[in-house]
Amino acid sequence: MKICAVIEARMTSSRLPGKVLMEALGQPLLHHLVSRLRVVPSLDGIVLATTVNATDDALDSFAKRERIACFRGSEDDVMARVIGAAESVQADVVVEITGDCPIIDPQIVEQTIRMYRAHDAD
Numbered sequence: 247m248k249i250c251a252v253i254e255a256r257m258t259s260s261r262l263p264g265k266v267l268m269e270a271l272g273q274p275l276l277h278h279l280v281s282r283l284r285v286v287p288s289l290d291g292i293v294l295a296t297t298v299n300a301t302d303d304a305l306d307s308f309a310k311r312e313r314i315a316c317f318r319g320s321e322d323d324v325m326a327r328v329i330g331a332a333e334s335v336q337a338d339v340v341v342e343i344t345g346d347c348p349i350i351d352p353q354i355v356e357q358t359i360r361m362y363r364a365h366d367a368d
Contacts, residue, residue, distance in 0.1 A: 249359060250291040250337035251283045252328050255345025256321070257301045266345040267304060276305075278348035280312050286352045288359040289341065295331035297321040 255266045255276060267274045276294075283292050293315040296302040302318065309316035317331035332340045339362070341355060361367075 247338045248290045248336060249288055249339040249341065250293055250332065250335050251286070251289050251341045251343050251355075252331045252337070253279065253283075253292065253294050253343045253345050254296075254324060254328060255294060255302075255305055256297050256299070257304060258297075258299065258321075259346075267308065270348065274308065275348040276308060276345055277312065279343070279345065279350060280314060282348075282350050282352050283343070283355065286355045286359070288356055288363075291315065291335050291337070293317055293331045293335050293337075294345075295319065295327040297327070 257264050259265050266276045270278065280292060283289060294305060294309045295317050296305040297320065298318045299321050306316050306318065315335050317327065317334045319327040319330045328340065328342055341359065343350065
């Protein structure tokens with residue numbers, strides 16, 4: 247069973263455009279999120295789900311620098327983007343994460359995955 251984190255992110259946030267690439271401690275917020283997800287033992291991969299909008303080219307470049315997969319899909323249909331991202335890396339299970347969570351707790355992500363496995367959830 248392949249378990250992947252799918253990070254939803256785009257540059258055209260209505261309240262604070264570009265927030266996912268704003269810096270904290272010298273790195274983009276999205277870098278902190280990816281770094282935390284990388285230490286989750288049960289994750290087999292990380293994929294960034296963004297839009298085909300040209301404003302999100304910076305996120306595609308970010309994914310390349312971070313060496314994570316990037317899927318680009320509909321700007322209006324977030325769920326279609328998440329599903330497309332999961333399919334693009336042949337994920338069986340998706341841990342859906344919003345791109346504006348730079349201090350996500352890797353232990354909680356791991357515990358959630360373990361609980362999912364233990365209870366045969368869907």
